[in-house]
Amino acid sequence: MRQRREFLARLAAAAVAAGFPAYGLADSDRRGTTSGGSGSTAIALPTTGLAGRVVVVGGGMAGASVAKFLRLWGGANVKVTIVEKEPRYISNILSNLVLTDTVTMAALQFEYTTLKSAYGIEVIQGTALAADPTGGRLTISTASGPRTLDFDRLVVAPGIDFEYPAGLETPAARAAIVHAWQAGPETLTLRSQIRAMPVGGVFVMTVPATPFRCPPGPYERACVVADWLKRNRPGSKVIVLDANPAIAAERTSFERAFSVTHAGIIQYVPNAPVDFVDVGTRTIHTPMGAFRGDAVNVIPTNIGPALLRDLGIANAPRGFAAVNVLDYQSTATDRIHVIGDSSSTTQPKAGHIGNQEGKVCADAILRAFGGGLPDPSPVTNSSCYSPITLSTASWLSAVFAYDPLTKTMQIVPGASGEATRANSEHFKDMQVWFGTLMRDTFA
Ligand SMILES: Cc1cc2nc3c(=O)[nH]c(=O)nc-3n(C[C@H](O)[C@H](O)[C@H](O)COP(=O)(O)OP(=O)(O)OC[C@H]3O[C@@H](n4cnc5c(N)ncnc54)[C@H](O)[C@@H]3O)c2cc1C
CATH class of the missing domain: 3.50.50.60 (FAD/NAD(P)-binding domain)
Incomplete structure (x- = not known):
């Protein structure tokens, strides 16, 4: 606990460094x-x-x-x-x-x-x-x-913007299988599709190749949907088809979440980029096989x-x-x-x-x-809270400083870290962090 408080104090200092010119x-x-x-x-x-x-x-x-x-x-x-x-x-x-x-x-x-x-x-x-x-x-x-x-x-x-895979070329196909990676109407469509799943149903989702917005986001989505299905559609499964060779962010937290917290519910498939989406049968074809879902969520490759x-x-x-x-x-x-x-x-x-x-x-x-x-020496910081269940979250924070040799922002050793366990305290902290960030941006 003391370690975490010290860590958050360091982050606050870094935020001020980026905040007062x-x-x-x-x-x-x-x-x-x-x-x-x-x-x-x-x-x-x-x-x-x-x-x-x-x-x-x-x-x-x-x-x-x-x-x-x-x-x-x-x-x-x-x-x-x-x-x-x-x-x-x-x-x-x-x-x-x-x-x-x-x-x-x-x-x-x-x-x-x-x-x-x-x-x-x-x-x-x-x-x-x-x-x-x-x-x-x-x-x-x-x-x-x-x-x-x-x-x-x-x-x-x-x-x-998005580069859609084969099968999702038309507006009709994109209306049937949404990404919900830009919050808005698609978020509500995906919510309804999850609600329409039967008991013992299958939710299939994809993770695009890096880089994509919010590196922990897709894995967080798998976790919260799994938790909702556990409570509301018993016997259901979540299949995560990842274009990457491994979980791209907060690997320890999500590996634990997939294999312990949501054991038997989440099936994680790495090296599974989308080859083709068959909208009619809600099937995603990948080099690792074809996966049919009652609800399907394809997050396409992120592009400029x-x-x-x-x-x-x-x-x-x-x-x-x-x-x-x-x-x-x-x-x-x-x-x-x-x-x-x-x-x-x-x-x-x-x-x-x-x-x-x-x-x-x-x-x-x-x-x-x-x-x-x-x-000549800017410092930035990033915090990300990831809900693992409907009432617990983990977190990841990083401080970046300018490196004149590579002319890039590099993680400051010792000033970055992640939660050792997801818990309800972090879930509450997440709400405070969100309110503070949005006030700092819009108010
Ligand atoms: C499910 C999900 C969860 C996430 N969770 C987190 C998190 O916990 N923590 C975190 O830090 N980040 C998170 N993110 C990532 C975060 O939302 C994005 O990184 C962030 O919104 C990027 O900010 P931006 O200003 O670059 O783009 P945006 O916030 O997308 O803003 C771009 C704006 O530009 C407008 N626009 C686009 N083109 C034009 C144009 N030609 N003319 C005029 N306006 C235009 C758009 O309408 C939009 O309002 C999450 C993302 C997702 C999808």
Whole structure:
């Protein structure tokens, strides 16, 4: 217990390191804290002497974070606009628990109200289409027609897209067999499909090849669905078809969960990439055999969104964007920064990391507006809680620091760790962590 408290204290220190930049502000001018919580009243932004225009594409975990901290640290003359295609954000984090009715969809919805009214961020509902980095112009489509927005810096944070396997080419096939890897209507479809399973039924799910968003996420999904089936559809099975040779995250925790906690229910099959999905018979064909389910969940290969290709910055494997992790500027072009799941770094594709990258990026842009260079030694941290049953969870945390030799973010030895056992205390901590992270991002 003492060890864990010390570990969490180290993490808190790392979070502060990523959370408070130095622009020569007096302490009294640093109005932001990592808990935000300003409601809808406009907050008094600091006077920094900095000025510039930043357009952010995507109001998710990374985009909302960079927008908020640009204003909070940069002050009123740093104009920030978010272009987001959806009217509100639905959190992927905790969305596996919607499948089991432990969490409601309503609890995962976040409005842009506070970013607008408290921080003075302009939020435009629209879709980014193209950009001219040299001229500093972004073209977007909106319900009322196309628009162009001028920027000094463009931050791109559109998350991920999917490369579907054979058999899931058509919209009808994709409506029948969903991934629910972007929380929203598909989450509710999958929930209904699990509910429609008979007693003694089979749930088949797939895990894509790495890298994918939320490395523990698919294994966590297998665990909570197994626990729900145990209680509500006795005799049922969960088959996990993993494209990878082994569990890709929190291996010790999930091996124990699969072989002890959910023994006889979860069947784990490694080296099983999807060859073909037969939608009619709900059968998944893999090199390890064909697996038929009463409910089937295919999580396709995660790829960079088409927007990255359209902007000419999809220069990392699978169409993600290579970046300089000191400022998250694209290595393909100046003035465009890429954060969150769209960027290719040594850090996991996770919401907590998206929030941290947003802060490092905001800090670097503000330093550039002041004529300076990025912080040469950024530190980020990521925590991930994984429910193992409907009332217990495990956790994994990592601190990353910039390594000037490899020019990458590397795990800090001794400052990272994972839970030795899943328990109900960690499940409660998970709810506190989620609330804090989402307030830090949207409030
Ligand atoms: C089931 C599940 C569980 C997870 N659990 C955890 C967890 O416990 N901890 C954790 O840290 N992470 C977790 N994650 C991962 C986390 O949700 C993602 O890593 C995170 O959301 C990435 O943030 P982002 O800002 O890059 O992308 P997103 O949060 O997906 O935001 C991207 C935004 O961009 C918008 N957009 C896309 N294209 C355009 C465009 N052209 N124009 C305008 N807007 C656009 C989208 O509408 C979206 O709002 C989980 C993910 C899943 C699927």
